[in-house]
Amino acid sequence: MDKALSVTEFVSVIDEALIVFDGVAVEGEVDEFNIRENKWVRFNLKDKESSVRCFMTVWDLKTEVEDGMMVRVTGRPRLTQKWGFSFNLKSVRPAGEGAFKRAFELLKNKLMAEGVFAAERKRALPRFPQHIALITSREAAAYADFLKVLQARMGGLSISFIHTLVQGEDAPRQIIEALKTANSGLDNPDAIVLVRGGGSLEDLQSFNDESVVRAVASSRTPIIVGVGHERDITLAELAADVRASTPSNAAELLVRSREEVQLQVKRMRKELVNALSAQISTQKAAVGEAVDVLRQQITDTCNAVRSKVASLLGMKHRLLQSAAEARERIISFRKVISYALRNNWQAMQQKIVQLQRMLGSLSPQQTLRRGYSIARGADGKILKDVAGVAIEDTITTQLSRGLINSSVIKTRKNNL
Amino acid sequence: MSENKFSFTKGYEELERIVADFESRELDLEKDLPQFERGLELASKLQKRLKEIENRVIEIDKKFKE
Numbered sequence: 001m002d003k004a005l006s007v008t009e010f011v012s013v014i015d016e017a018l019i020v021f022d023g024v025a026v027e028g029e030v031d032e033f034n035i036r037e038n039k040w041v042r043f044n045l046k047d048k049e050s051s052v053r054c055f056m057t058v059w060d061l062k063t064e065v066e067d068g069m070m071v072r073v074t075g076r077p078r079l080t081q082k083w084g085f086s087f088n089l090k091s092v093r094p095a096g097e098g099a100f101k102r103a104f105e106l107l108k109n110k111l112m113a114e115g116v117f118a119a120e121r122k123r124a125l126p127r128f129p130q131h132i133a134l135i136t137s138r139e140a141a142a143y144a145d146f147l148k149v150l151q152a153r154m155g156g157l158s159i160s161f162i163h164t165l166v167q168g169e170d171a172p173r174q175i176i177e178a179l180k181t182a183n184s185g186l187d188n189p190d191a192i193v194l195v196r197g198g199g200s201l202e203d204l205q206s207f208n209d210e211s212v213v214r215a216v217a218s219s220r221t222p223i224i225v226g227v228g229h230e231r232d233i234t235l236a237e238l239a240a241d242v243r244a245s246t247p248s249n250a251a252e253l254l255v256r257s258r259e260e261v262q263l264q265v266k267r268m269r270k271e272l273v274n275a276l277s278a279q280i281s282t283q284k285a286a287v288g289e290a291v292d293v294l295r296q297q298i299t300d301t302c303n304a305v306r307s308k309v310a311s312l313l314g315m316k317h318r319l320l321q322s323a324a325e326a327r328e329r330i331i332s333f334r335k336v337i338s339y340a341l342r343n344n345w346q347a348m349q350q351k352i353v354q355l356q357r358m359l360g361s362l363s364p365q366q367t368l369r370r371g372y373s374i375a376r377g378a379d380g381k382i383l384k385d386v387a388g389v390a391i392e393d394t395i396t397t398q399l400s401r402g403l404i405n406s407s408v409i410k411t412r413k414n415n416l
Numbered sequence: 417m418s419e420n421k422f423s424f425t426k427g428y429e430e431l432e433r434i435v436a437d438f439e440s441r442e443l444d445l446e447k448d449l450p451q452f453e454r455g456l457e458l459a460s461k462l463q464k465r466l467k468e469i470e471n472r473v474i475e476i477d478k479k480f481k482e
Contacts, residue, residue, distance in 0.1 A: 126425065127425065127428070128424050128425045128428060130424055130425070134473075138475075147471070147473065150471060151469075151470075151471050154466075154471075155466075155467075155468040155469040155470055155471060156465060156466075156468030156469075156470070156471070157471040157472070158471070158472050158474070159471055159472065159473045159474070160474055160476050161473055161474065161475045161476060162475075162476045163475065181476060185476075186476065258466045261428075261462075261466055262463065262466050265428075265431070265459050265462045265463055265466070266459075266463075268431050268432065268435045268455075268459060269455070269456065269459040271435050271438070271439065272434065272435055272438060272452060272455045272456065272459070273456075275435075275438040275439060275443060276438070276443065276445075276448075276452050279442070279443040279445060280445065283445065
């Protein structure tokens with residue numbers, strides 16, 4: 001070999017020669033892991049004796065990584081002027097159960113801190129979903145289990161089934177696509193069901209994939225996620241609106257049993273009928289009561305009229321009686337009065353006669369008859385004192401029968 | 417599909433509303449009779465719907481590009 005290569009040529013040739021190792025998988029421990037500008041991922045992959053510098057973009061990093069974690073990486077080894085020997089990675093995934101567990105914990109903590117699993121984000125499933133989008137593998141037992149339990153619980157439902165891989169490299173991408181279709185490519189399903197059977201943490205990787213978990217969390221349609229057996233909890237389940245313990249449980253949580261709903265409908269129907277019958281009996285009772293009240297009022301009024309008539313009749317009777325009594329008393333009064341009047345008249349008559357007699361005995365005529373006489377002066381006045389008489393006065397003496405004119409000769413003061 | 421969904425959920429909820437309404441107040445036999453009949457009609461429609469046995473599964477033909 002005469003012609004030597006320049007260093008640049010040498011680096012370039014070796015770099016090209018390294019292409020035969022494109023896609024090589026290497027397992028090792030992560031050291032000095034860091035992310036720059038939120039774009040470039042750098043770490044060293046090492047074992048007890050050796051260490052290799054690794055580069056990749058954050059978009060290709062699909063798992064949480066930290067120092068000390070065992071990972072299996074694939075990529076292309078490069079030799080460049082700038083970086084020397086390095087391993088440009090296409091994929092990184094945890095290697096071994098322990099690493100998977102650790103990656104799972106790291107992602108879980110990160111998403112939890114972001115609030116992806118927060119209870120307040122979760123929506124209630126519709127009460128009666130009629131159209132369900134089912135995402136799972138056609139081959140999985142989960143598919144048959146879900147449909148079997150669904151069928152046992154409720155009929156007449158529409159299920160739009162979207163087949164995807166549920167494990168393996170391409171599973172996350174397919175699941176995310178299926179979620180997109182279910183959310184916007186179908187006739188508004190009431191709920192999305194994403195299920196698969198149980199498995200190892202590695203098998204369940206697609207349900208712990210960060211993009212899948214975020215797609216589940218941001219599903220527009222309420223979503224229920226169920227995986228295998230109860231002990232397997234994936235992050236997709238935690239991000240779902242409802243977590244089912246198994247695919248069968250997903251059917252149970254999503255759809256009420258026809259018996260339950262039938263019972264509810266029957267109960268409501270009964271309540272309707274009861275409400276109406278209760279109202280009918282109430283009104284019947286009210287009408288009966290009103291009739292009773294009316295009847296009582298009529299009876300009361302009749303009784304009142306009857307007793308009024310009776311009392312008026314009594315009053316009439318009493319009035320007639322007292323009128324009769326009055327008449328009798330008038331008659332008897334009249335008798336008494338006329339009797340009294342008559343008696344009184346007779347007594348007066350007698351008294352008058354008596355008085356006449358008395359008057360008669362007192363009259364001057366009578367006195368004259370008994371021999372007395374009356375002397376009168378010249379002026380005609382009765383003489384009672386001699387002082388009123390002068391000698392030679394003419395006096396007239398009246399006798400019982402006839403008059404005597406005399407001339408006074410002598411007067412004396414005393415009678416004798 | 418969407419007609420089914422509409423009638424069942426809406427029908428159930430309407431029936432619930434009628435029942436709740438009837439239980440919450442004094443009824444006027446004359447005025448509430450149409451609602452009562454509507455309730456019975458909904459109940460029998462729902463019950464008829466609940467007698468359906470089969471579910472319909474349609475596979476969405478979705479090719480995932482590799």
